[in-house]
Amino acid sequence: MAAALPRLATRPRAIVRAVHVLASIGWFGLVVVMLVLSAAALTTDGGPSPHFPYQLMDQIASPMIPITAVATLVTGVALSVATPWGLLRHWWIVVKLVLTLAVIMTGASLTGSWILQASAGPTTPARWLLVGGAAVHLLMLASAMIISVDKPWGRISRSRKPRGRPLPQYGNISAR
Numbered sequence: 001m002a003a004a005l006p007r008l009a010t011r012p013r014a015i016v017r018a019v020h021v022l023a024s025i026g027w028f029g030l031v032v033v034m035l036v037l038s039a040a041a042l043t044t045d046g047g048p049s050p051h052f053p054y055q056l057m058d059q060i061a062s063p064m065i066p067i068t069a070v071a072t073l074v075t076g077v078a079l080s081v082a083t084p085w086g087l088l089r090h091w092w093i094v095v096k097l098v099l100t101l102a103v104i105m106t107g108a109s110l111t112g113s114w115i116l117q118a119s120a121g122p123t124t125p126a127r128w129l130l131v132g133g134a135a136v137h138l139l140m141l142a143s144a145m146i147i148s149v150d151k152p153w154g155r156i157s158r159s160r161k162p163r164g165r166p167l168p169q170y171g172n173i174s175a176r
Helices: 010-043 052-081 091-120 126-150
Strands: none
Touching: 010 052, 010 091, 010 126, 052 091, 091 126
């Protein structure tokens, strides 16, 4: 039988929770800024500095979003592992983890290249992809925050018993 992981005491747990909340709010806010900048860049007519919104987006997407995203992920995993909630004991924690990882992976793999493509020309489809990507990321992060407050779906069942009625035994004459 595996040894239980040590639990966080009250004070350290409160500190980790505060860092988690602040990092996730910061990440959410940065994605809002990305949405506003991408929408502003989409609606500009070129003007004196058509690349300025994309330069700002690149500055936000490179160092700031990954820092807040990783801080959110690390503190979230720490809170779930080192508290009675557990990492894989409740569906709401698993869904939050999947949402977080999905936003991190899609943001890391797509956003930077979309910014480069969008800054290359006013007719590239990447301009629309930036708006849509930021909107989807915003919805995913908002969903994770709401799930964190409501804690729906309950515990993950660990039983190995088959669910529902047992299958009929065909060919068994004594069953008649």
